[in-house]
Amino acid sequence: MKIGSAGTLESNDALVTVQEGVGIVVSIDSIVDAFFHDRIEAEVRGELARMKKQNVHVTIQDKGALDFTLRARVRTAIERMEGSQ
Amino acid sequence: MRTTLLFIPGNHPAMLQNADVFGADGLILDLEDAVAATEKDAARILVGEYLKSWKLETPELLVRVNGLPSGWLESDLEAIACDRLSAIVYPKAGVEELYEVDRILSEIEKKHRLSHPIGIIPIIESAQGVVETDDISYLPRLKGMLLGGEDLTADMEIGRTREGAELAYPRARLAFACKAAGIDAIDTPFADVHDTEGLLADARTARSLGFTGKAAIHPNQLLTIRTAFRPDPKDILWARRVMAAAQDAAKKHQGAFSLDGKMIDKPVVKRAEGILSRAGVQDGAIPHETK
Amino acid sequence: MKRNSIGRELPDGYRPYGEEHPAAASQRIAMKPTPTAPIFLTSLSDVFSALELRDGMTFSFHHHLRDGDFVANLVMAEADRRGLRDLTIAPSSLFPCHKPLVPLIERGVITGIVTNYMNGPVADAVSAGKLQKPAIMDTHGGRARAIEAGDLSIDVAFLAVPTVDRRGNGTGRVGKSACGVLGYADPDLHYAKKVVFVTDEIVERVDHPDLDGNFVDYVVLIPSIGDRAGIVSGTTRITREPVGLKIARDAAALIDAAGLLKEGFSMQTGAGGTSLAVVADIRRIMVERGLHARFASGGITAQYVEMLEAGLVGSLRDVQDFDLDAVASLTRNPQHEAITAAQYGSPDFRPAPVVAGLDFVVLGATEIDLDFNVNVTTDSEGRIIGGSGGHADTAHGAKVSVVVTNLVKARLPIVMEKVTCVTTPGSDVDVLVTERGIAVNPKRADLLDRLRGSGLNVVPIRALMELAHTITGVPVRPRPSGRIVALVRYRDGSILDVVSSK
Numbered sequence: 001m002k003i004g005s006a007g008t009l010e011s012n013d014a015l016v017t018v019q020e021g022v023g024i025v026v027s028i029d030s031i032v033d034a035f036f037h038d039r040i041e042a043e044v045r046g047e048l049a050r051m052k053k054q055n056v057h058v059t060i061q062d063k064g065a066l067d068f069t070l071r072a073r074v075r076t077a078i079e080r081m082e083g084s085q
Numbered sequence: 086m087r088t089t090l091l092f093i094p095g096n097h098p099a100m101l102q103n104a105d106v107f108g109a110d111g112l113i114l115d116l117e118d119a120v121a122a123t124e125k126d127a128a129r130i131l132v133g134e135y136l137k138s139w140k141l142e143t144p145e146l147l148v149r150v151n152g153l154p155s156g157w158l159e160s161d162l163e164a165i166a167c168d169r170l171s172a173i174v175y176p177k178a179g180v181e182e183l184y185e186v187d188r189i190l191s192e193i194e195k196k197h198r199l200s201h202p203i204g205i206i207p208i209i210e211s212a213q214g215v216v217e218t219d220d221i222s223y224l225p226r227l228k229g230m231l232l233g234g235e236d237l238t239a240d241m242e243i244g245r246t247r248e249g250a251e252l253a254y255p256r257a258r259l260a261f262a263c264k265a266a267g268i269d270a271i272d273t274p275f276a277d278v279h280d281t282e283g284l285l286a287d288a289r290t291a292r293s294l295g296f297t298g299k300a301a302i303h304p305n306q307l308l309t310i311r312t313a314f315r316p317d318p319k320d321i322l323w324a325r326r327v328m329a330a331a332q333d334a335a336k337k338h339q340g341a342f343s344l345d346g347k348m349i350d351k352p353v354v355k356r357a358e359g360i361l362s363r364a365g366v367q368d369g370a371i372p373h374e375t376k
Numbered sequence: 377m378k379r380n381s382i383g384r385e386l387p388d389g390y391r392p393y394g395e396e397h398p399a400a401a402s403q404r405i406a407m408k409p410t411p412t413a414p415i416f417l418t419s420l421s422d423v424f425s426a427l428e429l430r431d432g433m434t435f436s437f438h439h440h441l442r443d444g445d446f447v448a449n450l451v452m453a454e455a456d457r458r459g460l461r462d463l464t465i466a467p468s469s470l471f472p473c474h475k476p477l478v479p480l481i482e483r484g485v486i487t488g489i490v491t492n493y494m495n496g497p498v499a500d501a502v503s504a505g506k507l508q509k510p511a512i513m514d515t516h517g518g519r520a521r522a523i524e525a526g527d528l529s530i531d532v533a534f535l536a537v538p539t540v541d542r543r544g545n546g547t548g549r550v551g552k553s554a555c556g557v558l559g560y561a562d563p564d565l566h567y568a569k570k571v572v573f574v575t576d577e578i579v580e581r582v583d584h585p586d587l588d589g590n591f592v593d594y595v596v597l598i599p600s601i602g603d604r605a606g607i608v609s610g611t612t613r614i615t616r617e618p619v620g621l622k623i624a625r626d627a628a629a630l631i632d633a634a635g636l637l638k639e640g641f642s643m644q645t646g647a648g649g650t651s652l653a654v655v656a657d658i659r660r661i662m663v664e665r666g667l668h669a670r671f672a673s674g675g676i677t678a679q680y681v682e683m684l685e686a687g688l689v690g691s692l693r694d695v696q697d698f699d700l701d702a703v704a705s706l707t708r709n710p711q712h713e714a715i716t717a718a719q720y721g722s723p724d725f726r727p728a729p730v731v732a733g734l735d736f737v738v739l740g741a742t743e744i745d746l747d748f749n750v751n752v753t754t755d756s757e758g759r760i761i762g763g764s765g766g767h768a769d770t771a772h773g774a775k776v777s778v779v780v781t782n783l784v785k786a787r788l789p790i791v792m793e794k795v796t797c798v799t800t801p802g803s804d805v806d807v808l809v810t811e812r813g814i815a816v817n818p819k820r821a822d823l824l825d826r827l828r829g830s831g832l833n834v835v836p837i838r839a840l841m842e843l844a845h846t847i848t849g850v851p852v853r854p855r856p857s858g859r860i861v862a863l864v865r866y867r868d869g870s871i872l873d874v875v876s877s878k
Binding site: 107 | 616618619621622625784811812843846847
């Protein structure tokens with residue numbers, strides 16, 4: 001199973017873990033879930049679409065990351081997953 | 086004006102998102118020493134995203150990349166190339182390497198269709214770099230040179246002191262080379278972030294040698310650096326009087342004239358102009374700190 | 377349901393904020409001293425046997441032992457053992473150490489809470505709707521007023537007192553659980569129907585008592601009234617965090633530019649790292665210009681003690697102590713004065729409470745809205761995490777109230793359209809200082825005038841909210857829709873806002 005992760009659990013960062021799976025599944029655990037859940041999910045799905053990923057399961061542990069950080073962590077995790085074997 | 090350039094660790098979202106509030110003239114987003122080898126990929130992607138999507142106005146944005154020998158330079162540049170990027174800060178610079186960097190940058194600019202060329206601020210932090218400063222200073226793309234005291238003293242196998250006597254020679258060379266080439270001379274960061282007095286003395290020394298600014302490794306250093314580089318109130322007063330007298334003399338079609346019994350000629354007027362311009366720009370930038 | 381003058385919906389049966397007092401200012405009648413000397417007992421059980429206690433009574437406590445307090449837990453455990461039910465507790469604050477009260481709330485032993493601040497498991501239980509009646513959240517000065525005016529009637533005050541003498545005189549300055557002044561216990565001492573001192577140290581004689589033994593009914597000696605580590609923090613430190621320091625520097629520059637640093641000025645600041653940094657900056661300006669402050673008030677820290685001893689501040693008007701240096705200074709420095717809660721902040725105190733003499737106060741905020749209303753009672757999901765304490769008292773009293781906060785915390789914009797809960801009404805809040813700009817309440821045209829040309833980055837508060845939204849995106853603001861779990865009571869007894877469960 002290919003797997004990749006990026007980011008940290010520090011304030012304003014997010015720890016993103018991705019692995020190959022069927023379809024896209026995004027699970028979010030965020031300290032600002034009540035305020036930004038949908039936006040976080042949209043940001044993650046948007047980044048996957050830009051990278052043309054259709055079969056990835058993503059787990060986000062979010063400590064208040066801004067959108068640019070979320071996108072960067074997702075992309076790094078995917079690149080790491082693809083580079084892993 | 087690059088009086089203060091603030092280093093920000095490239096893989097640290099919390100610091101990145103607040104980096105623009107401290108009143109630095111430029112931010113050096115660091116992919117080199119502040120980032121562990123295993124996190125280089127994460128850092129360059131994060132910095133790239135920041136550069137491309139941060140919506141607020143920022144100070145000048147620079148990135149310290151990893152040098153050619155690391156093998157990471159091209160990946161770094163691929164990730165960060167965008168119009169928001171003003172210049173790269175290039176570590177352990179030597180003249181030959183910088184020619185190669187210039188070539189790579191030209192390719193990147195073409196590929197990413199950038200609207201302006203990416204500048205270079207080389208870090209002079211090896212003995213070789215110091216002896217090559219004159220040649221480096223005239224390379225294309227150069228916006229300034231930054232002295233790197235920590236690596237330089239390590240390369241020379243000498244100690245680094247709080248007073249910095251060991252940096253006198255490289256500082257002098259760098260300041261002269263930059264002045265001659267018309268680019269900024271930026272002094273090395275001061276390592277002890279808790280030693281405000283040491284920093285003030287260090288920055289004053291740099292300014293007295295002709296440096297135009299100094300790098301900071303912590304936001305709390307910025308105010309001190311700015312204070313050190315701000316013209317003395319007595320000098321501002323003197324410069325104002327010189328300028329007033331010069332205008333007077335111009336009306337009377339006099340070339341040289343005297344003030345307080347001293348001859349004032351063109352170089353003196355130029356110095357007075359420089360003092361007022363530095364004072365004006367700095368006071369306008371963060372006036373509440375001038376109290 | 378009806379709305380008060382700041383647009384908050386309230387249940388019927390309460391006086392809405394902004395409406396005049398029904399009667400003239402409430403009377404302030406001190407209780408008569410107890411006719412006999414206090415009775416000394418050696419267990420809470422004996423105290424409970426001696427008092428005629430019934431279901432439905434109100435017991436009060438003070439919070440000078442802060443997160444180290446044992447007394448409220450011990451007293452309420454005894455009440456539970458005796459089968460008492462439907463009790464209201466009126467501690468001046470509740471902390472995480474009061475976790476043992478949660479099961480008593482769940483079982484109906486405690487059904488009401490009146491307090492000025494709560495944080496930790498009890499606050500969580502109240503937020504979750506476990507307390508039968510809505511909690512009442514007062515201010516420090518408002519609690520004193522409520523007690524003296526009879527709005528808060530106390531059956532028994534159980535007051536933790538670090539040292540008590542043979543005549544019942546009490547002090548917090550010495551003893552193994554020393555905590556400094558006992559200012560918040562004063563209204564309870566004079567107005568509760570019965571007063572019990574709970575102590576762990578009895579001495580022959582207390583020379584300068586803070587609490588007068590003539591008003592005490594019982595003194596009970598127990599092994600320990602508190603945990604030293606939780607009582608005083610030991611050290612309070614100026615922040616090194618760069619955003620906090622930038623905010624502090626701008627706040628000090630603003631206070632200076634507003635013309636508030638004049639010989640003989642007065643100030644109050646909190647004990648948070650940013651507030652301490654503001655004071656450090658003000659101190660630097662004072663030394664540079666040879667200025668002196670007439671007094672500083674509120675919770676006292678080592679930093680103020682240093683300024684007092686350096687001759688920079690004329691006196692400290694101290695209602696509680698945050699660290700050991702402050703406790704020690706109280707005995708050492710005659711200009712370090714203990715004041716009572718009423719003297720500190722009650723709107724009914726005559727001629728005027730200390731807060732009314734403040735030139736400026738520096739305060740925090742969990743949220744602040746476009747009308748400058750401040751929330752320090754709940755988080756943005758509506759959970760109770762604090763309360764006014766002296767926030768609303770000082771904001772009202774001081775000539776200029778300055779709120780300092782980060783514009784964004786953990787992706788949440790702190791400036792918003794409407795705060796989740798109003799702790800301090802915007803009419804009492806003058807300036808907001810954030811790392812990305814300063815906003816001045818438009819009703820303070822005088823301040824805006826004075827700041828013109830100061831070079832400070834003064835912007836409309838809406839611009840700050842928009843800046844925050846640019847950084848974070850616009851958050852969805854959840855509106856709690858459950859039952860009312862707490863009422864926020866302004867210092868005059870009117871209701872500012874309610875807190876609802878999810």
